Amino acid sequence: AQSVTQLDSQVPVFEEAPVELRCNYSSSVSVYLFWYVQYPNQGLQLLLKYLSGSTLVKGINGFEAEFNKSQTSFHLRKPSVHISDTAEYFCAVRAAGNKLTFGGGTRVLVKP
């Protein structure tokens, strides 16, 4: 079985400051890793994904994430946030052939 833990339920951050959202997972097999963003009352959009290869993955809107196999982590970062980055962010994992499992989400509130 696989599981995902997002360590922070809410992250307040000032505009133009950096932000890091933490994600840890557990799985007995190799997994694919994802970050999704959800704006209010909308569905989820894919920010980035890790399938294989380089452990540093760049996504849309200036976000990037780093896969760390030894620490079973996939933390999301952005060096400078905008007001428009206010949203909820979900980390997800999927083992080959298995269903997608999401973490509990992290609400990011960007303050001016």
Add this chain to the structure above:
Amino acid sequence: SQTIHQWPATLVQPVGSPLSLECTVEGTSNPNLYWYRQAAGRGLQLLFYSVGIGQISSEVPQNLSASRPQDRQFILSSKKLLLSDSGFYLCAGQRWGNTEAFFGQGTRLTVV
């Protein structure tokens, strides 16, 4: 590109009434399909998972059921709604051989 259509966008239903939420997929065949529920302040809970017509896996015991009468149609139902069924329901699809999921815009259900 693949698209998920979900309707209605919002729904207010009395306790004890039936429910039917429909989700249809465009742009791909034989997708894996998911129903998720997002309760206030919580993450995404996987409700049902389908790998094909008539094949449904239930993830949690509950008051809801799902059906897949056609390859690109996934229906979430209830015979009698409970107050605890309120939430934001998301349908998602995963193209065969692909890794990430694509989401509909969601249905906000309020049971009163």
